[in-house]
Amino acid sequence: MLTLTSDFGSPYPAAMKGVIRRHTDAELIDVGHDLPRGDPRAAAFWLRFVLPEFPPAVHCAVIDPGVGTGRDALVIRAGSHVVVAPDNGLAMPPARALATDETDVDVWAIDAADPESATFHGRDVFAPTAARVHEAISDESGGSPDEASRSDVADALAEMDDLSRASDPVDLVFPDPTVERDDSGGVAAVDGEVLAIDRFGNVITNVPGELLEDRDWVRVDGDLTPVVETFGAVDPGERLVTVGSHGHVECDVNDGRGDGAFDMRPGDSVRFVADNVSV
Amino acid sequence: MLTLTSDFGSPYPAAMKGVIRRHTDAELIDVGHDLPRGDPRAAAFWLRFVLPEFPPAVHCAVIDPGVGTGRDALVIRAGSHVVVAPDNGLAMPPARALATDETDVDVWAIDAADPESATFHGRDVFAPTAARVHEAISDESGGSPDEASRSDVADALAEMDDLSRASDPVDLVFPDPTVERDDSGGVAAVDGEVLAIDRFGNVITNVPGELLEDRDWVRVDGDLTPVVETFGAVDPGERLVTVGSHGHVECDVNDGRGDGAFDMRPGDSVRFVADNVSV
Amino acid sequence: MLTLTSDFGSPYPAAMKGVIRRHTDAELIDVGHDLPRGDPRAAAFWLRFVLPEFPPAVHCAVIDPGVGTGRDALVIRAGSHVVVAPDNGLAMPPARALATDETDVDVWAIDAADPESATFHGRDVFAPTAARVHEAISDESGGSPDEASRSDVADALAEMDDLSRASDPVDLVFPDPTVERDDSGGVAAVDGEVLAIDRFGNVITNVPGELLEDRDWVRVDGDLTPVVETFGAVDPGERLVTVGSHGHVECDVNDGRGDGAFDMRPGDSVRFVADNVSV
Numbered sequence: 001m002l003t004l005t006s007d008f009g010s011p012y013p014a015a016m017k018g019v020i021r022r023h024t025d026a027e028l029i030d031v032g033h034d035l036p037r038g039d040p041r042a043a044a045f046w047l048r049f050v051l052p053e054f055p056p057a058v059h060c061a062v063i064d065p066g067v068g069t070g071r072d073a074l075v076i077r078a079g080s081h082v083v084v085a086p087d088n089g090l091a092m093p094p095a096r097a098l099a100t101d102e103t104d105v106d107v108w109a110i111d112a113a114d115p116e117s118a119t120f121h122g123r124d125v126f127a128p129t130a131a132r133v134h135e136a137i138s139d140e141s142g143g144s145p146d147e148a149s150r151s152d153v154a155d156a157l158a159e160m161d162d163l164s165r166a167s168d169p170v171d172l173v174f175p176d177p178t179v180e181r182d183d184s185g186g187v188a189a190v191d192g193e194v195l196a197i198d199r200f201g202n203v204i205t206n207v208p209g210e211l212l213e214d215r216d217w218v219r220v221d222g223d224l225t226p227v228v229e230t231f232g233a234v235d236p237g238e239r240l241v242t243v244g245s246h247g248h249v250e251c252d253v254n255d256g257r258g259d260g261a262f263d264m265r266p267g268d269s270v271r272f273v274a275d276n277v278s279v
Numbered sequence: 280m281l282t283l284t285s286d287f288g289s290p291y292p293a294a295m296k297g298v299i300r301r302h303t304d305a306e307l308i309d310v311g312h313d314l315p316r317g318d319p320r321a322a323a324f325w326l327r328f329v330l331p332e333f334p335p336a337v338h339c340a341v342i343d344p345g346v347g348t349g350r351d352a353l354v355i356r357a358g359s360h361v362v363v364a365p366d367n368g369l370a371m372p373p374a375r376a377l378a379t380d381e382t383d384v385d386v387w388a389i390d391a392a393d394p395e396s397a398t399f400h401g402r403d404v405f406a407p408t409a410a411r412v413h414e415a416i417s418d419e420s421g422g423s424p425d426e427a428s429r430s431d432v433a434d435a436l437a438e439m440d441d442l443s444r445a446s447d448p449v450d451l452v453f454p455d456p457t458v459e460r461d462d463s464g465g466v467a468a469v470d471g472e473v474l475a476i477d478r479f480g481n482v483i484t485n486v487p488g489e490l491l492e493d494r495d496w497v498r499v500d501g502d503l504t505p506v507v508e509t510f511g512a513v514d515p516g517e518r519l520v521t522v523g524s525h526g527h528v529e530c531d532v533n534d535g536r537g538d539g540a541f542d543m544r545p546g547d548s549v550r551f552v553a554d555n556v557s558v
Numbered sequence: 559m560l561t562l563t564s565d566f567g568s569p570y571p572a573a574m575k576g577v578i579r580r581h582t583d584a585e586l587i588d589v590g591h592d593l594p595r596g597d598p599r600a601a602a603f604w605l606r607f608v609l610p611e612f613p614p615a616v617h618c619a620v621i622d623p624g625v626g627t628g629r630d631a632l633v634i635r636a637g638s639h640v641v642v643a644p645d646n647g648l649a650m651p652p653a654r655a656l657a658t659d660e661t662d663v664d665v666w667a668i669d670a671a672d673p674e675s676a677t678f679h680g681r682d683v684f685a686p687t688a689a690r691v692h693e694a695i696s697d698e699s700g701g702s703p704d705e706a707s708r709s710d711v712a713d714a715l716a717e718m719d720d721l722s723r724a725s726d727p728v729d730l731v732f733p734d735p736t737v738e739r740d741d742s743g744g745v746a747a748v749d750g751e752v753l754a755i756d757r758f759g760n761v762i763t764n765v766p767g768e769l770l771e772d773r774d775w776v777r778v779d780g781d782l783t784p785v786v787e788t789f790g791a792v793d794p795g796e797r798l799v800t801v802g803s804h805g806h807v808e809c810d811v812n813d814g815r816g817d818g819a820f821d822m823r824p825g826d827s828v829r830f831v832a833d834n835v836s837v
Binding site: 009010011012014015016017018019021022025028037038065066067068069119120123124 | 559561563585587588589590591592593604607608609610611612613704756757758787788789790800801802803813
Binding site for chain 1: 288289290291293294295296297298300301304307316317344345346347348398399402403
């Protein structure tokens with residue numbers, strides 16, 4: 001199985017699929033091609049969320065604002081998964097989520113000949129490399145990558161001629177929120193950060209859901225906001241705070257856009273203050 | 280074969296596909312993931328139009344404004360097809376279209392353990408259930424659901440431990456238009472309703488195309504409008520009435536948006552009056 | 559393998575896939591379904607760019623502003639590929655790119671019975687024809703179209719009952735730019751045309767990249783603009799000229815939209831004048 005992720009929209013990813021079909025008949029699954037443009041950080045967030053749902057696979061992820069510059073192209077083993085991506089940090093958070101521990105990640109650089117185009121390495125470098133990695137793993141394990149063992153995958157990569165170990169990949173770490181406790185050890189306030197905005201305008205923060213456990217209300221940058229389990233718990237157009245399917249605190253609007261209502265963008269800071277009011 | 284429909288946009292459906300791939304290698308076909316948000320009625324309209332084109336399959340459809348509330352999750356057999364969907368009515372119109380008659384529909388509720396997330400039952404409930412239904416049918420029929428008989432499908436569902444018969448699913452019925460006849464029995468006027476707006480802004484009504492047969496003009500809410508077979512029969516920017524591929528009367532604009540020009544939204548009423556003018 | 563291209567958005571293409579699955583289990587790959595609406599010229603540009611990346615396949619492409627009029631429906635062999643499309647020119651530029659030379663293209667018309675709908679020939683004519691062509695080639699070659707020889711493909715089409723040779727298909731030729739040379743034979747100026755705008759607002763012209771080789775600056779309709787290899791070579795919001803992955807000169811904006819900044823639309827003329835300034 002080979003998953004594909006990019007910010008290319010349509011129809012560029014089809015060119016990647018055509019190239020891949022010249023190398024392998026691996027099943028192709030699109031993670032998405034409308035990820036935020038040129039934003040490795042958003043890509044890292046979404047891939048860390050989505051890729052661990054898959055059985056072992058090769059994941060080709062091209063969000064590549066540095067295309068045409070000297071940035072490396074990487075092949076990263078994490079557990080029995082492989083992520084093929086530019087060296088801009090996007091692959092490291094999902095790789096850590098796919099690995100059992102820190103030592104379970106190998107990073108390789110692709111010794112690519114000069115690609116045909118300066119701007120479409122998705123087609124000219126990443127897609128064919130991902131296809132060849134998929135074939136190498138299949139050859140090593142005698143089956144599909146879905147069933148390959150960790151050592152099959154590691155051995156397959158070690159035997160590929162055009163990969164060399166990379167020692168210092170660009171990394172990207174999502175900041176931890178800062179938690180203030182009250183006298184009894186409860187959560188008094190949390191300073192977090194906006195990680196991503198989804199298609200619905202939901203504002204996804206770096207604050208773990210458990211920090212809001214058992215709260216009915218919280219102040220978001222000063223404004224009292226209900227903490228609910230479902231959007232329908234407030235009227236259409238009303239603001240709410242909830243825990244998303246990724247386990248993070250979100251600032252949303254029922255039947256509306258949270259990014260507009262809360263005036264928040266990726267990278268913005270956000271402060272949650274406990275408020276034990278009854279309203 | 281397993282089809283997927285949602286209003287999740289991207290990349291959430293990829294998480295569903297990852298989960299499915301842990302259970303089955305059934306072929307996955309996207310019906311669409313940009314259906315109108317939180318609108319079971321629009322979903323019912325589109326699924327009733329699209330699903331009957333498929334050979335027997337398992338259809339997972341998650342448009343779910345009630346996620347996290349107590350609404351049931353359903354598995355519905357209709358003919359040799361199965362629809363897996365929340366209990367909000369969206370599945371019933373397509374189920375009736377897939378069945379040979381009213382008795383050809385079995386409705387089951389999923390006895391789900393508490394799902395991992397309160398907001399992403401697509402990943403945590405519907406996708407794994409659809410995958411397991413697909414496997415159960417394959418086991419029962421000794422092949423793919425495409426070739427399973429009605430009784431194979433019925434038996435497979437009856438043998439699943441976590442399904443129990445549901446007696447009173449939420450239903451959703453598209454209203455019939457009201458037809459006024461003239462003295463000779465011809466159609467004088469039709470009072471209909473807007474069912475859906477497509478991506479192009481075409482306004483799809485509940486009025487069957489045959490009611491406009493052999494007309495050249497019709498008054499739409501009072502305004503004389505040409506009845507044409509193709510958009511190109513009027514100039515760009517001009518309004519028109521035509522019969523869409525679903526067999527329903529549409530109010531459209533050539534190279535423009537019908538919803539804007541006619542000021543119509545889903546649920547609006549619309550009156551067509553016969554007008555035998557020659558212009 | 560069967561690729562699908564349209565301007566239908568969602569969920570109409572799923573109806574085509576359902577129909578195809580009643581005829582063949584050929585792998586389905588979407589080229590894209592959000593191509594510019596009703597624009598065979600843009601479709602021709604994109605398909606000429608994307609289809610040659612694929613191994614031999616059947617390509618179903620429905621951008622069809624003339625649906626319901628008397629336009630023919632075509633099946634075109636080009637090399638070992640087949641393009642199934644309306645007769646509006648969209649298929650000819652990609653067919654020439656897929657063929658080895660001008661004689662390597664056969665054009666057939668589909669003798670379609672009256673299709674069920676006047677507006678959805680994608681479902682009623684093109685999808686089932688593409689599926690049947692795929693099956694005919696598989697039968698002829700004893701394998702998948704990916705491995706069929708040119709003569710297998712030619713023979714398979716010749717044996718289909720409902721195809722007849724078409725002698726005069728609508729063609730569509732992308733204009734060549736006009737080049738003015740200076741006294742030493744270098745490029746002094748190029749008059750080109752805008753072929754397409756991509757999702758990012760990048761303005762793709764008909765000017766081959768090599769005409770700008772070794773330039774640092776060029777005047778675009780009078781305005782001095784840097785010629786760069788990567789978007790990142792200019793500041794966000796700044797205009798640039800570069801050579802896209804298709805080998806054509808593009809007028810773009812780093813982290814912005816070129817179509818807005820340069821005020822250009824498909825079909826517009828654009829003049830590039832050499833300027834050996836040092837700025």
